[in-house]
Amino acid sequence: MPSRRALLAQAAGLAGFALTPGSWTSAVAATRMVDSPFGLGVASGEPSPDGMVLWTRLASRPREPLGGMPPAPVAVRWEIAADPQMKRTVARGRQLAVAEAGHSVHVEVSGLRPGREYWYRFMAGGHASPIGRTRTTPAAGSAADQLKLAFASCQKYSAGYYSAHAALAADAPDLVLFLGDYIYEEAHTGKGVRAHPAAEPVDLAGYRERYAWYKADTDLQAAHAAAPWMVTWDDHEVANDYGDDQDRTNPTPADFLKRRAAAYQAFYENMPLRRTQRPVGPDMLLYRSRAWGDLARIQMLDTRQYRNHRTCEAASDGKRIPMDCPERSDPARSLLGQDQERWLQAEFRSSRARWNLLGQQYLMEQLMTRLGMVGNDGWDGYAASRRRVLEGWRDAKVSNPVVLGGDIHCFFAGELALTPDGPPVASEFVGGSISSLGAEASDIRLLMMANRRLTYGEGETRGYGRVELTPKTCTVTFRGVENALVAKSPVRDLAKFVVEDGVAGAKRV
Ligand SMILES: [Fe+2]
Known part of the structure; x- marks a missing residue:
């Protein structure tokens, strides 16, 4: 019988993790972290005319086991904007980063305009990631x-x-x-x-x-x-x-x-x-x-x-x-x-x-x-x-x-x-x-x-x-x-x- 956490991980990986209010509040969403968990940076990839993948993998201390992250799920917010100052946000959402997926986050953004530059960032544990530039x-x-x-x-x-x-x-x-x-x-x-x-x-x-x-x-x-x-x-x-x-x-x-x-x-x-x-x-x-x-x-x-x-x-x-x-x-x-x-x-x-x-x-x-x-x-x-x-x-x-x-x-x-x-x-x-x-x-x-x-x-x-x-x-x-x-x-x-x-x-x- 797979554990509840294993099932969560599977869901996170397979379906982008559709959050229910219960699962969200049970995550360590509100935990403030001393160190920024964005020690591995941010990335984007696989651009299409209306979107791309936004990626991060949480690690506050990259050289430690689990990257210094807790074994419990960590709530991550993301946003994507039409300007490098992140003022004109065009989409945002949230996902759980789970230990079973190496605390990685893959967000598939869609509904954007073709042939445009965009900028994105993640937030978790009271920290914001660096801002990445991407495009459709x-x-x-x-x-x-x-x-x-x-x-x-x-x-x-x-x-x-x-x-x-x-x-x-x-x-x-x-x-x-x-x-x-x-x-x-x-x-x-x-x-x-x-x-x-x-x-x-x-x-x-x-x-x-x-x-x-x-x-x-x-x-x-x-x-x-x-x-x-x-x-x-x-x-x-x-x-x-x-x-x-x-x-x-x-x-x-x-x-x-x-x-x-x-x-x-x-x-x-x-x-x-x-x-x-x-x-x-x-x-x-x-x-x-x-x-x-x-x-x-x-x-x-x-x-x-x-x-x-x-x-x-x-x-x-x-x-x-x-x-x-x-x-x-x-x-x-x-x-x-x-x-x-x-x-x-x-x-x-x-x-x-x-x-x-x-x-x-x-x-x-x-x-x-x-x-x-x-x-x-x-x-x-x-x-x-x-x-x-x-x-x-x-x-x-x-x-x-x-x-x-x-x-x-x-x-x-x-x-x-x-x-x-x-x-x-x-x-x-x-x-x-x-x-x-x-x-x-x-x-x-x-x-x-x-x-x-x-x-x-x-x-x-x-x-x-x-x-x-x-x-x-x-x-x-x-x-x-x-x-x-x-x-x-x-x-x-x-x-x-x-x-x-x-x-x-x-x-x-
Ligand atoms: Fe090589």
């Missing part, structure tokens, strides 16, 4: 003449400071795409510039603690408060190099799926996601698309949950496999799984947008070493899956496909084609890493020589990417941190590219 997308199909977005990935806490996030926040983009490796699950080895808890998380308490440690960073909080985000994950939100029900350390699929369920639950609790994305056991629906009027459609992929297991392991040197291993091109194998591939092809056929952005985890172009080896953890290990995506763009005559990626801790710009000498089908940009260490210049030079579709590569600088769309051009700027090993380091433009409407490829300007 333009009305469906309407003429939109501009979208400025940032894309970022890979923020290993111990590897560096988040100056890139401070710069991203200062850009005040319309939207942020986070493309994976939001946390790293690894144990702390004592190396790096800052410490987090030593033990590798394997259960919900462990993952919650890891998120709390990361989210207490004020630069990361500033980036969340600056714009709505759309997030997807890579491997380190769960375990290194995992795929489907398998990783490199857990002995059985059943053990691993238990761990995956805990990691997915913690991911949901810590991200501004909609209720439809809430995990059910070890499953969580994360792939989806959003439109920005008629200007852009953005598809966000999940390349971890549904993939076939890695292949050609016997011929692997530990990291890479030979190009000529036949299984990697087996059409029966998929990086996305059949359902997601079918969904993506339907997206291609239905999109009328001028720019079609694909948010995913990797460099999608083949990345071969001079010895003829490729990775088996990304698209290169699932070459038929990649081919089907490229053919889908071509066959559906998708307008201006642009791939945005992360994972490899390097900046790359280039193009994708179906044959070695064929015309480019899509443009591609990988936006470096916020803090995770990348590759040395000499290694990048060798990769560029072996992979002619790449026009730019840089692995020694941390940072993020900025995309500015108009009906005529897609301008991508790589932004680099001077030194991510020190806090508050300056950020400058590294390189700039333009994709013109109708012309695939990354032209440096």
